[in-house]
Amino acid sequence: MVLEVQEIAAVRGERRIFGPLSFSAASGEAMLLVGPNGSGKSTLLRILAGLGRLAEGVVRWNGNDTLADRAAHAALVSYVGHLDAVKPGLTARENLGPNAEAGLAAMALSHLADQPARFFSAGQKRRLALARLACSQAPIWLLDEPTLGLDVASVARFGDLLAKHRAAGGIVLAATHLPLPLPEAKELRLA
Amino acid sequence: MNAFWSIIGRDLRLSVRHGADTLAALMFFVIASALFPLAVGPAPETLARLAPGIVWVCALLAALLPLDRLFGADFEDGTLDQLLLSGLPAALVALAKAISHWFSTGLPLLVVAVPVSLMLNLDNDALPVLIAGLLPGTALLSLFGTAGAALVIGARRGGVLLPLLVLPLTAPVVIFGVAAADAASQGMSFEAPLLFLAALFAGALPLCPLAAGAALRAAVE
Numbered sequence: 001m002v003l004e005v006q007e008i009a010a011v012r013g014e015r016r017i018f019g020p021l022s023f024s025a026a027s028g029e030a031m032l033l034v035g036p037n038g039s040g041k042s043t044l045l046r047i048l049a050g051l052g053r054l055a056e057g058v059v060r061w062n063g064n065d066t067l068a069d070r071a072a073h074a075a076l077v078s079y080v081g082h083l084d085a086v087k088p089g090l091t092a093r094e095n096l097g098p099n100a101e102a103g104l105a106a107m108a109l110s111h112l113a114d115q116p117a118r119f120f121s122a123g124q125k126r127r128l129a130l131a132r133l134a135c136s137q138a139p140i141w142l143l144d145e146p147t148l149g150l151d152v153a154s155v156a157r158f159g160d161l162l163a164k165h166r167a168a169g170g171i172v173l174a175a176t177h178l179p180l181p182l183p184e185a186k187e188l189r190l191a
Numbered sequence: 192m193n194a195f196w197s198i199i200g201r202d203l204r205l206s207v208r209h210g211a212d213t214l215a216a217l218m219f220f221v222i223a224s225a226l227f228p229l230a231v232g233p234a235p236e237t238l239a240r241l242a243p244g245i246v247w248v249c250a251l252l253a254a255l256l257p258l259d260r261l262f263g264a265d266f267e268d269g270t271l272d273q274l275l276l277s278g279l280p281a282a283l284v285a286l287a288k289a290i291s292h293w294f295s296t297g298l299p300l301l302v303v304a305v306p307v308s309l310m311l312n313l314d315n316d317a318l319p320v321l322i323a324g325l326l327p328g329t330a331l332l333s334l335f336g337t338a339g340a341a342l343v344i345g346a347r348r349g350g351v352l353l354p355l356l357v358l359p360l361t362a363p364v365v366i367f368g369v370a371a372a373d374a375a376s377q378g379m380s381f382e383a384p385l386l387f388l389a390a391l392f393a394g395a396l397p398l399c400p401l402a403a404g405a406a407l408r409a410a411v412e
Contacts, residue, residue, distance in 0.1 A: 046411075051272055053412045070408075074276045083269025089208040090201070097197055132273075 001027045001062060001139055003048075003171055008057030010043045017043050018190050020057060025173065027139075028166045030182045033175040035190035041175035042082070044190070045142045048173065049079040061140075078138040080146055084129040088118035092128055096135050103131030106161050107154070123149045130158055133165070141165060143174040155181060194277040195287050202291035212257060216296050217303050220253035224307045235312045242311035243321055243372035247365050249307075250300050250325060254332040255357060257296055259350040261288055261340040262407070271344075272411055282404030289337040289400065297329030313376070320375035324368040324385055327392040334392075334399035335360045341406035363391060 002024055009019025018040035025031050033041045046052035048059060050070040059067050066073045086095050093100045093113045104110045107127040117125060126149050133141055141162075147155050159181025162172055174180055206213045227245045231237055265271040274284050304325055308318055339357040343349035371384035 049272075049276060051275060051411045070275075071278055071280045074278045077276065079272065079276055081269055081272055083267075083272070085269035085273045087201075087205060087268070087270065089205050094201070094204065097201075098193070 001169060001171070003140060004060040004063075005048070006058045006060065008044075008047065008059065009055045010040055010047060010052065011055040012043075016055075019055070021190075022057075023186075023188055025171045025186075027169040027171065030162070030166060030172040030174070030185035032180065032182065032185045032187050033173065033190060034177075034187060039190040041190055042144050045079070045144050045173065045175055046081070048140070049077050049142050050074060051079070076138055077140045077142055078133050078136040079142045079144075080129050080133065081144045084125045085132075086117045086120070086125045086128050089116065091116055092120075092131075095128055096131060099135040103133070103135040106134035106157070107131040108157055123151060123154065126150055127154055130161070134161055139170050141170060141172045141174075143172065143176075145176055145178070146174060147176070147178050147180060194279050195283055198274065198277070198279075198284065198287040199291045199294070202288070203294055206291070206295035212260070213295050213299070216253045216256045217299050219256055220249050220300055220303060221307060223249040223252065224311065227311070239312045239314055239376070242308055242313035243317065243369045243376070244365075245311055246304055246308055246313075246321060247325075247328070247368050247372075250304060250329065251332060251358075251361055251365065253300055254292075254296050254329060254336060255354055257292065258336045258340045258357070259343070259353055261292055261337065262344050262410075263340075263349070266344050266410065271407065275407060275411060280404065281407045282400040285337055285341060285403030285407060286400040289333045289403070292337060293330055293333040297333050301325050301329055313372075316378070317372045317376035320381045320385070321368075321372040324371045324388055327385075327388045328364050328368045331364050331388070331392055331395055332357075332361060334395040335364075338399040338403040338406070341403035341410065344406070344410040364388065367391070 004024040006022050007020040010017040033044060035041055043052055047054050050067055050073040054067060058065055061076060091114050092104060092109055095117055096103045104113050107130055109127055109131060117128065130146060147158060162182055166172060172182060224245055228238060231241060262271060275281055304322060308321060335357050339353050342356060343352045346352055367384040367387040371381040374381040
C-alpha cells in the first residue's frame, strides 16, 4: 500500500498556498508536516482527506487516482481536524457510533462512555476525537495538531495507538508544532 | 447504507435531547395561527374561508425556523467534515439531513395542523385533504430547505438569507396545497392540485439533495 502525491498545489483566491509538492508514504510510514503558520499544512491535510480542492496534481493510492471518487476515497482516510466534531448532546459512546468500544478503550474513556459530552473538558473532547481513529479501519490517518490540549499520559496512549496503526501497515500524516510520539517519522517541510 | 441511517438516527436523537428547539417550531406554528382570529376577526365563516391558507403559510414559516441549524451546528463543530468522510456521496448526506428535518419538524407540524385547523373552523370535508396536501408539502419544504440551508453554510447572516432563498421556491407548493383544500371545502374535485404536489415532490426528491450535496462540498472547501 502506498500513497503517492505528485506535483499537487493548493490555491486560495489568487494566491498559491503551496506547491507543486510531491512525496510518497508507504505502509507503516509516518510523515510530519512542519512549517510556519499559514504555510498550508491544514490545507494539505484537507486536500488529502478529499475535503479541500486540489488546484493541480494527482494523489494516487496504489497507483489509482484516488480523489476521482470522493465517496470511495473516504473509506481510505480517517481525518482529525482542528475541530473535535463532538456533539455535546450525545454521550461519548453515541459520539463514536459503531465500533465505539475499541475507541473508548484506546483513549481510556471507557469510564466516561455514557456521560454526555457536554460535561467533558477540552482535553477529554480531544481524546474523544482521537478515539474515532481507533474505531475506523481506514489505512491513512490525517491528523491536524492531534495532541493540542492533551495531558502527558494521553499523549503516551495516543503514541501506542499510532504505533499499533503503523505496525498493522497504516500510514500517518500529521501536522504539528508539538513533539509527537511518532518514532522515525519523515519530515515534510512546507515553506 | 448503514452510514445513511446512522446520520438520521443521530439527528433524531439530538432533536429529542434538544427538545426545546423542536418544540419551538411547533409553538410558533400554533401561536402564529392563533393570531389570525385576532387580526381578521373571529367570524366563523371568515376563518373557515381563510383556514387552509393560514395553516399552510404558518406551517411553511415554522418549518423554516430550525433550518439554519440544520447544517450550521455541524459546520461549526467539524461534524460536517466527518459526515462527508462517512463514505456516502454528499447528496445522500443531504438527503439524510432532509429526512431528519422532516421527522423532527414536518411530521410534528402535520400532527399539530389537525387541532389548529379545527381551531380555525376548517370545513370537515376539507380537513383530510388539507392534511393529505401537507404530507408532500412538508416533505417539499424539508427538501427545498435542505438545499437552501446547504447553500448558506458559512455565509454571514445566513439565517436572514435562508428565507429569501427558500420562500420563493415554495410558492407553487402553497398554491397547490391551498387550492386542494379550497376545492374540497367547496365540494369540487381536489385531485389535480394534490397530484401537482406529488409531481413537485417527485421532482424535488432527486434534485434538491443533488444541489445540496454540491453546496456541502463547496462549503467545506
